[in-house]
Amino acid sequence: QKEVEQDPGPLSVPEGAIVSLNCTYSNSAFQYFMWYRQYSRKGPELLMYTYSSGNKEDGRFTAQVDKSSKYISLFIRDSQPSDSATYLCASSNTGGFKTIFGAGTRLFVKA
Amino acid sequence: DVKVTQSSRYLVKRTGEKVFLECVQDMDHENMFWYRQDPGLGLRLIYFSYDVKMKEKGDIPEGYSVSREKKERFSLILESASTNQTSMYLCASTLGGDRDNSPLHFGNGTRLTVT
Numbered sequence: 001q002k003e004v005e006q007d008p009g010p011l012s013v014p015e016g017a018i019v020s021l022n023c024t025y026s027n028s029a030f031q032y033f034m035w036y037r038q039y040s041r042k043g044p045e046l047l048m049y050t051y052s053s054g055n056k057e058d059g060r061f062t063a064q065v066d067k068s069s070k071y072i073s074l075f076i077r078d079s080q081p082s083d084s085a086t087y088l089c090a091s092s093n094t095g096g097f098k099t100i101f102g103a104g105t106r107l108f109v110k111a
Numbered sequence: 112d113v114k115v116t117q118s119s120r121y122l123v124k125r126t127g128e129k130v131f132l133e134c135v136q137d138m139d140h141e142n143m144f145w146y147r148q149d150p151g152l153g154l155r156l157i158y159f160s161y162d163v164k165m166k167e168k169g170d171i172p173e174g175y176s177v178s179r180e181k182k183e184r185f186s187l188i189l190e191s192a193s194t195n196q197t198s199m200y201l202c203a204s205t206l207g208g209d210r211d212n213s214p215l216h217f218g219n220g221t222r223l224t225v226t
Contacts, residue, residue, distance in 0.1 A: 034214050043201055043217035099215055103153040
């Protein structure tokens with residue numbers, strides 16, 4: 001079993017939809033949770049960074065962590081074609097070191 | 112903003128060649144990392160460095176070596192390139208320090224093809 005599991009998709013939604021991206025993890029020691037966005041032929045770009053359980057909001061993006069169920073979510077409101085990318089979830093018990101990544105979910109937002 | 116720059120976006124090399132991938136960061140970060148990214152396998156850590164001249168093996172170090180002579184520069188070396196090293200290579204950095212919990216900041220990657 002991988003330490004961080006993520007459905008690779010692809011996920012296709014119409015413009016304006018609410019998108020829900022999800023991951024599960026197995027290591028109870030993970031304290032830091034990240035979402036990265038990766039456009040085609042580019043490096044991953046940090047989108048959200050949270051510590052422990054709870055919600056964090058940044059504009060149209062909300063990251064949610066439920067440590068009791070080991071579940072990580074990213075919600076995108078009012079999705080735009082420019083949100084079309086691969087979204088990687090990641091977890092760590094020490095921040096940068098030993099970050100474990102999910103395989104990434106490919107999202108397409110259709111105009 | 113942190114800037115992590117990888118010198119080449121695309122490289123094509125022949126089997127058996129020695130290959131150098133270069134990475135520079137401009138934010139005085141202590142820690143630097145090399146990952147490779149393959150479809151279905153995600154990102155896998157090859158090597159990391161927490162200080163000049165210091166290096167640690169990651170999960171898949173075989174066939175690779177690294178060099179960190181200056182704080183801002185971290186090089187990945189493929190001693191004798193093979194076709195199974197065809198991949199996207201990503202360099203990243205973090206702030207560093209004893210209790211570093213800062214996230215990874217990535218460069219734009221080098222897509223290496225070995226023929």
